[in-house]
Amino acid sequence: MQTMAIKIIEKREVGGWLGFTAYVGAFIYFMQGAFGLTGFLLALLKAAVWPGYVVYYALKMLGA
Numbered sequence: 898m899q900t901m902a903i904k905i906i907e908k909r910e911v912g913g914w915l916g917f918t919a920y921v922g923a924f925i926y927f928m929q930g931a932f933g934l935t936g937f938l939l940a941l942l943k944a945a946v947w948p949g950y951v952v953y954y955a956l957k958m959l960g961a
Contacts, residue, residue, distance in 0.1 A: 920944050 924944035
C-alpha cells in the first residue's frame, strides 16, 4: 500500500496589501484633478506607473 504525503504551504505576505493600498491612494490623489473618462483612465495609468519613476530617480540620485 502506498501512502501520500500532504504538504501544507502557508503564505503570509504583507507586501500585496501594502502595494494595493498604495495604488488606491495614488489613484485617489490623481483622480482629484481628473475630469471625464479620459481623466479617469489617465489616473489609473498614473497610479500604476508612479512607483517606477520613484525607483528610477532614487537610483539616479545614488549614482547607480
